[in-house]
Each structure stands twice: as structure tokens, then as C-alpha cells.
Amino acid sequence: MVHPRSTVTIEQTQVGNKVVLRVAGRMDAENAAQFERQCESCIARGFTSLVIDLNDLTYVSSMGLRSFVAAAKKLRDKGGDLRICRLTGLVRQVFEITRLNQVFPPHDSVESALLEG
Amino acid sequence: MTLVAKAESLGPATEFVRKGAREANLPESRIGELDLLIEEILMNIARYAYPEDAPGIVTVSYSIPLPGELALEVGDQGVEFDPLTASPPDLTLDLAQRPIGGLGILLLQTFAKSLTYRREQGWNRLRFGIVANP
Numbered sequence: 001m002v003h004p005r006s007t008v009t010i011e012q013t014q015v016g017n018k019v020v021l022r023v024a025g026r027m028d029a030e031n032a033a034q035f036e037r038q039c040e041s042c043i044a045r046g047f048t049s050l051v052i053d054l055n056d057l058t059y060v061s062s063m064g065l066r067s068f069v070a071a072a073k074k075l076r077d078k079g080g081d082l083r084i085c086r087l088t089g090l091v092r093q094v095f096e097i098t099r100l101n102q103v104f105p106p107h108d109s110v111e112s113a114l115l116e117g
Numbered sequence: 118m119t120l121v122a123k124a125e126s127l128g129p130a131t132e133f134v135r136k137g138a139r140e141a142n143l144p145e146s147r148i149g150e151l152d153l154l155i156e157e158i159l160m161n162i163a164r165y166a167y168p169e170d171a172p173g174i175v176t177v178s179y180s181i182p183l184p185g186e187l188a189l190e191v192g193d194q195g196v197e198f199d200p201l202t203a204s205p206p207d208l209t210l211d212l213a214q215r216p217i218g219g220l221g222i223l224l225l226q227t228f229a230k231s232l233t234y235r236r237e238q239g240w241n242r243l244r245f246g247i248v249a250n251p
Binding site: 030065069103 | 124127128149150152153156157160206208209211212213215217218219220221223224227
């Protein structure tokens, strides 16, 4: 049974040769793999540059963080990258504590994440 | 409450401690941290405390020592593990060198107030608190 506490929705938009994934809700042990699968599906379709909009993500645990790192490593192996933007609240705090904000320097907007590189 | 030490127990454990948070009048802003703490502890027990083919139990209890303060205890009968003595992850590594996991204990040590551990008659007992105004 999937418990009601645990929901994440991932909305996908293609912008040129990049894909923006808008992740909303909660990323925890029960659903973090969903994000990783979505990234893998993008890679399988030839997209290796992903922008992850976390403005509406309210919660992320270490299992969620694992999926960011795992997906970013896969993208890097393909010569691509993963960019994070619009961190807020607890999610921003968690990225700062774990210093993943240095691995993924956060962008303030989707537009600036798309423009870089 | 007593649960099987499996990921599937995360939902009921979270609902249980949230009930405690409501009784302690913790503000909504503390609930995310409470969820995070219970998830990190429970998932650590589910993944490492017991043999994969023989999951054991985990107990979760709470008390309210003062209004605006929630005290929690999580117990398991798995391998002895004191998260207070766990080696900290190297946060200076870049993406290529970073291990995929290993950040849960750091989050636990950061968000839990007054985190204590004791090994008692085959039980790991982890105690910590959440307060309305840290």
C-alpha cells in the first residue's frame, strides 16, 4: 500500500535539447526511485542535460538525495549534466547541510539554469 | 507502537509521531524535520539492523515533557549501532567521487535535539527531541 504521506509528481517539459523536470511534493524512501526512473527515461531518449525545478518540492530525505546523486552520475557518464533550481525551505536546508548545493550550485530560476553552458 | 523493520512501516510510524507533534502543539514548520528524522532512523534500521531475509521489529514511542516539546525513542534489536559515533561523510568530494548515499546520519545528527544512544539488553535505543522553538 502506498501511504498518503508519500506523493511526488514530476512534470516534464522539453526546451530545445534540454528537459525540465518540475518535481513537486515529497521525495522520500517510498518514491525517490520514481525520479531516478524519469531521469533514466530522458537519458534513454537522448536527453543528457536536465534542469530540475524544485520550487514545489517540500520534503527530501537522504533517499531522495541519493537519487539526485545517482541520476547526476549517470548523466555525467553520458557527457551531460543535472542542474538544480529554485530550492526552498527544508529542501534548501537539506542541500546546504549535506553541501550538495556545492555539487549542484542552485539556480534562482529555470531560465538561468537553461541558459548556462 | 511496534512495527516490522521494513520500508512499508514508514507511513504508520510517521502518522504516529505526527500525532505526538499535534499533542505537543509543535508548529507546522517542525513537522518536516520530524518526518525526516523518523524516516532516516527507520530506513537505517530497515536496511542495516537485521538480516535481509529475517526482518525484526522496531518500536517507536513518544512523550511530551513540556508543552512545545516532543521526546521520542526508537528501539530495535538488530546489530549494535551508535549513530553518534558514525564517521561523518566527506562533504568536500565532487560529484565523481561522492558516494551515492551516506547522508542520512548527518541529517539525523543535525536535526535531532539532544540525541542520545544506549545499548541495553540487546536493544539499540535512540532518544531525541523536537522543540517548537529550537
